[in-house]
Amino acid sequence: MLYYLVRRILQAIPVLIGTTFLIYFMVFAMPGNPILGLFGDRAPNPALLERLEEQYQFNQPFIVQYLNYLGNVLQGNFGLSFSGQSVNEILARTFPVTLQLAAIAIVIEIVVALALGLISGLRPGGIVDYFSLGFSLLLISMPIFVLCFIAQFFFAVQLGWFSPTVGANTSIGNMLLPGIVLALFVIATPIRLARTSVMETSRSDFVRTAYSKGLSRRRVVPVHILRNSLIPVTTQFGSDFGLLIVGATVTEGIFNVPGVGNTLYQAIIRGERPTVVSFVTVMVLIYLIVNIVIDLLYAALDPRIRYAK
């Protein structure tokens, strides 16, 4: 088990380095000089331009810039943004907010998807099954920003249950609405997957044997059917995390959440290499950690994986 964990962590290292390189290269390859952009309409002062280019190392060849950056990151220094702030500080300010948003969304996703999937899988063709089919079809065909505006308009503006934007107050109650919207964005696939998985498990031999032993439905469903059905669904939750980050960027913009999405969007527009690359690197890191956790969860659910070396 420990061996397995160590191997997974070692595998993450080349992935991490590879992504930083790709992102750095892509930002580097963007047309236009971002420093010039800082001067707006005015003609740049050549001396200032040179000093800024010096400071942000824009006059160096790509590979030197990249290696310098990587060296700094390894020492825990993510560099400076164009506004002169330390990127470390921006990361520390925005990531907790986004993680909180993602956590709210993930919890809602897991609870609702499992409940709907389980009930529809146990009674295919029942009312809940048809409801969840319509529900997932509707959600899967709707872009997230439409979902955001509808939720904002009805639940915040019309009904007044939530505040329409989050702003500086990032309490759970305030973040609930964007969290729900974010959950709805990813929920369709796990509902369908959970349903299929539950139906398949219900048909398996060991479930019939469990009934033949005299067990009641109340026992067979949670103990035998649900746990076995969780195995494929868990993988889905892991890969949904990537989608959540994508969705968070849009949701944060519309609900004005001071998280990663907003900041990253601005940084991309301005071509701030250190900020963009640092944000993406941390995102990739989190994504890798989540996937390792999912793998461990997988092993906890399925002893065949736990004992396989």
Added chain:
Amino acid sequence: MTRLLEVVDLEVGFRTGNGVVKALNGVSFTIDRGESVAIVGESGSGKSTTAAAIINLLPGGGEILGGKVLFEGKDLAKASTAELEEVRGKRIGFVPQDPMSNLDPVWSVGFQVRETVRANGLATDRAGAKAKSIEVLQQAGLPGAEQRFHQYPHQFSGGMRQRVLIGMGLAANPSLLIADEPTSALDVTVQRRILDHLDSLTENSGTALMFITHDLGLAAERASKLIVMYKGRIVEAGPSLEILRNPRHPYTQRLIAAAPSLASRRIQASGAGEVAPVASGEQQAALEVEQLDLASAAEHRLQHEDARREAGDAIVVDELTKVFKIRQGGFRSTEFTAVDKVSFSIPKGTTTALVGESGSGKSTVAKLLLGLETPTSGAITIDGRRTDALTGRARFELRRRMQPVFQDPYGSLDPLMSIGSIIAEPLTVHGVGDRASRRQRVLELLDQVALPRVLAGRYPNELSGGQRQRIAIARALALKPEIVVLDEAVSALDVLVQAQILSLLAELQEELGLTYLFITHDLAVVRVIADNVCVMQKGRIVEQAATDEVFDNPREQYTRDLLEAIPGASLLAS
């Protein structure tokens, strides 16, 4: 006094896309307390459906359409869920067919036994439940039950899992135990141990046993009463020995005639004669029975034997060894010798059987011979040429003269290719003939394996298991090979179909002078098909002799064990 179980006019149907398909048509029988009853029939005859209907656990879409299942006077067909839960496990135990899929893979074995114990009120507290569970496992004959309590099903072998399932079925001392093919997934020797154990357990507790099997010999050996099912009906029922000696229904007669046993001798094409087609309807079964009396064919054999000896060896295997590396995690690995210095030779035009339990290395020998694995050491000589020296073209040529037929007729045919293209594929690969002549050859081959020519345009999923195996044989014969390697080629088939395929193989051998290497775990089949036998155990050949010699005077204890384990051998012989 009421009967223990009385099934009256039971009708079961399955809902499908095209309406309800009836699986049981008015099945009636009774089981008394302490009695052992076997239900026999080929797959699809409704025997498992009968078992599932009794405890009302029909698979999806299944429904009881009519009739009664009176258990101790109470109709289970109309019982409520709560009443059924009360009966299941506590009054009627159930041992399912496949030990591999019937234990929940994510819970420990102990957990699953303990929940049985608790659900049936055999213990009230945690400690008591655990003690009782261990006792249940010990009674079922699981060695080291206490140490293995926390292990998971995948850490158990098939035989041990089946013991766990039997333990759970018998945990509450039920008055009826339904065992649905409890050992068909297991090796003969394991099967024998498990069944002996089951016998003594049910005898001691006075439990009635309803035993479902496709193996007539096994049924007769283990049960006092036989019920023969065919297409959802009971065609014959009565005391086992009487049915075996005087089968009245034509279907039963065919079943008994087709069952290979120790009594039978090797089939000779001329003696076996016409192969009876699988009855497509009930009427056909009731019609005249074609005698597939394999035993009567034996006499012809001796005359041919001497002529064969002259021809020389088709295959010589010398000190063949195959070592596999098994990964232990990390970079460590241990070595596992699957085949250990195996030597044998097969004279041209004869059949050599390679027998042994699963894991004895028989299939690895086949793969080495076919060049699908490379030997670690040793030599294979085919028609006087060492195979290890062959490269490219010559190896390709060799494949043309040596063809395989594999065990699983479902897995070895590409489902997306028509039967015609499947049979023609070897011809295409080896560039034999043009389109028209290949097509002609396909039709010829279909004739040869006694299948209608129209099948050429059909797809594998439209055929039965027996038909598919014929297709696999036709494909193997397409290139007119001299050697055919048959790896458990009839093991997955019902006895009637098995007999047809064996006769077909014997005929083809006679006609085309083929050499067979026949790999099987079923010694009864060996007797009717093989000239020579090699018995393998743990990668080595432990005994090697002419078929009759091995059967009449087995020298090794292991061979004797294998022979003794053939179910019903003594009964059918008499």
